[in-house]
Amino acid sequence: MSSYTLDYLDQLESEAIHIFREVAGQFERPALLFSGGKDSIVLVHLALKAFRPGKFPFPLVHIDTGHNFEEALDFRDYLADKIGEKLIVRHVEDTIKAKGLTEQKGKLPSRNGLQTYTLLDTIEEFEFDACIGGARRDEEKARAKERIFSVRDEFGSWDPKLQRPELWNTYNGKINKGENVRVFPISNWTELDIWNYIRREKIELPSIYFAHEREVLEFEGRLVATNEFVQLHDDDVITRKVVRYRTVGDMTCTAAVESSASTLDDIINEIIATNTSERGQTRIDDRVSEAAMEDRKKNGYF
Amino acid sequence: MDILRFLTAGSVDDGKSTLIGRLLYDSKSIMVDQLEAIERSTKNREEGQVDLALLTDGLRAEREQGITIDVAYKYFSTPKRKFIIADTPGHIQYTRNMVTGASNSDLAIILIDARHGVVEQTRRHSIIVSLLNLPHVVVAINKMDLVKYSQDVYNDIVIDYAQVAKSLGLKNVSYIPISALNGDNIVEKAQTMPWYEGESLLGLLETVEVHEDINLTEGRFPVQYVIRPQTDELHDYRGYAGKIISGIYRKGDKVVVQPSGVESTISAVEIGGEEVEEAFAPQSAVLHLKDDVDISRGDMIVKQDAPVQVAQEFEVVLCWMSNTPLVPRNKYLLQINSRTVRCVVKELEYKLNVNTLEKELSPVSAGLNDVVKATIKTASPIAFDAYRKLRANGGAVLIDETSNVTVGACMISTEATEKPFWPEI
Secondary structure (H helix, E strand, O other): OOOOOOOHHHHHHHHHHHHHHHHHHHOOOEEEEOOOOHHHHHHHHHHHHHHOOOOOOOOEEEEEOOOOOHHHHHHHHHHHHHHOOOEEEEEHHHHHHHHOOOOOOOOOOOOHHHHHHHHHHHHHHHOOOEEEOOOOHHHOOOHHHOOOEEEEOOOOOOOHHHOOOOOOOOOOOOOOOOOEEEEOOOOOOOHHHHHHHHHHHOOOOOHHHOOEEEEEEEEOOEEEEOOOOOOOOOOOOEEEEEEEOOOOOOOOOEOEEEOOOOOHHHHHHHHHHOOOOHHHHHEOHHHOOOOHHHHHHHOOOO | OEEEEEEEEOOHHHOHHHHHHHHHHHOOOOOHHHHHHHHHHHHHOOOOOOOHHHHOOOOHHHHHHOOOOOOEEEEEEOOOEEEEEEEOOOOHHHHHHHHHHHHOOOEEEEEEEOOOOOOHHHHHHHHHHHHOOOOEEEEEEEOHHHHOOOHHHHHHHHHHHHHHHHHHOOOOEEEEEOEOOOOEOOOOOOOOOOOOOOOOHHHHHHHOOOHHHOOOOOOEEEEEEEEOOOOOOOOOOOEEEEEOOEOEEEOOOEEEEEOOOEEEEEEEEEEOOEEEOEEEOOOEEEEEEOOOOOOOOOOEEEEOOOOOEEEEEEEEEEEEOOOOOEOOOOEEEEEEOOEEEEEEEEEEEEEEOOOOOOEEEOOOOEOOOOEEEEEEEEEEEEEEOOOOOOHHHOEEEEEOOOOOOEEEEEEEEOHHHHOOOOOOO
């Protein structure tokens, strides 16, 4: 009987596929939030395993902040085209114009808060009842408490004290009109699990994840790619460095790490050896307060 | 490398959060920036050591009040295993959270404060572990540093707990004397307790055999979704997508579709879009049948050699999880794996005191955190197994149709399976 054992990656994969199929079985208008980042690329790979040779029972949806890396956007379009699935893109820029929203000021103006407006509008426009996302519980303390099926009200708010108990592998996706569910199939994966899975499955990634030379601004110990959105001053230290991205978010709130890792093996070795967490090393937006993520989630952020 | 999912039962007073913090810290799963954040928080409070408990208290209210109010999941790995910890609060008002955490766990760590020994809370946690039928229990006798690492204190607690374990029919119980604060017997064997001959806690967690807990003999395949591409080249493709919750499925196997009872034969098994010889629990797969039968979400493809129970009325042990009380004759949705049906909770036979195991007969209602024995009748038949026999097909949730909230957790019981462990239930 000893051969009937599953490796941890197989177990995680099977659990994620099960969650995908629960979404397909329980909801009428689901969507897969897809950014071109590694976690959402893994989601697409898992969805292929869950539904092929059929089509996805949902479109891919990207909320484009306008501050995205070109490499991620190109990859987003390339992958959607390659697998022949529908891609819907909505722009934060359009929401800002249409609603007269005010952009954040400062050296690294983030559109993270504004992104929520566009996401909620998009959910309303297409009447999505479930949005599948690539959040993981190991990323952050507030996420560690979130359910796999996380019910949000019409303002997208997460109420941590009113979460539904989630038992066994039974996911309750029942909602009222106007509510929606955020679904996180890779909740139980860690950063290292994601990379090991990408290596095992030979999943393609945007080049930005591998070492490359780039002009960067040194800002509070972080390396931020210089771009049209970063407000530069004369005394800023700008250098060219060999870097890679450990996470890919907005250009204004994602920092690069100095690295010569050019293969998946190199990257995995670096992650095993690192003493800094993924978000801690690369996300500028989490450092505002200890409860930064919790507050954003309550306001409808992913 | 496989996965062990475990639950930690205890309160902050028992050093539960410290224990988890210690496991994460000593397995190097805590990063420098996370530690710095804790150090900042610790400075905001009182002087002294870094408070490892802050690692698991994720929500602002919890940090402010120094309590745990929900289930938090934590992750760490060693070269041998990936671990998923369900960190649940221990006080009686959080019984439902512990039930939730236990439902997905292979093992429970029950924390006992060496100074206090087996107390009411220990019994309650053990009763819940027994109700949820966890296959493994580790009794961690903590704060050994505060009893001068006394072997006598440890032995007395082991003797006391063995009584509890026996009365509840707990399986595979191990005992470890630890000091979570100092890291004694957590990752390494402690110098302070040379009389203890067993493994360290991590050593035990790494080697506990969990694979045997997966049932490979009784084939159960709840259909979640039907894949029908309906393209020219795949015109007749009709695949039943689901997760094998127990058993093994091969081409040529005789199966019965429940609850309709229609018989057929497996014509192909696919995983990840590719045909395979066989698939087994807990793999997600796609099954094809030889005959053109009517199957949709909520049906179960059962191996013919291992019949499942199909019924509309059955008994359950039920943990109530809502502030709105459960009153007999109330109607709910019952969700078991992929099947959701209307149901009515008929009479409540008794309410179980989770501290003492005493029974209150024929209660008029059940409130939040109450555990009751009840009879449920469903609008249409469901295919199930007794929870104690096959966990994967014996657990169901109740959903309030008016609020859509999950209000109850049911462990389906049949007398034959329950009696050995729960002589009086």
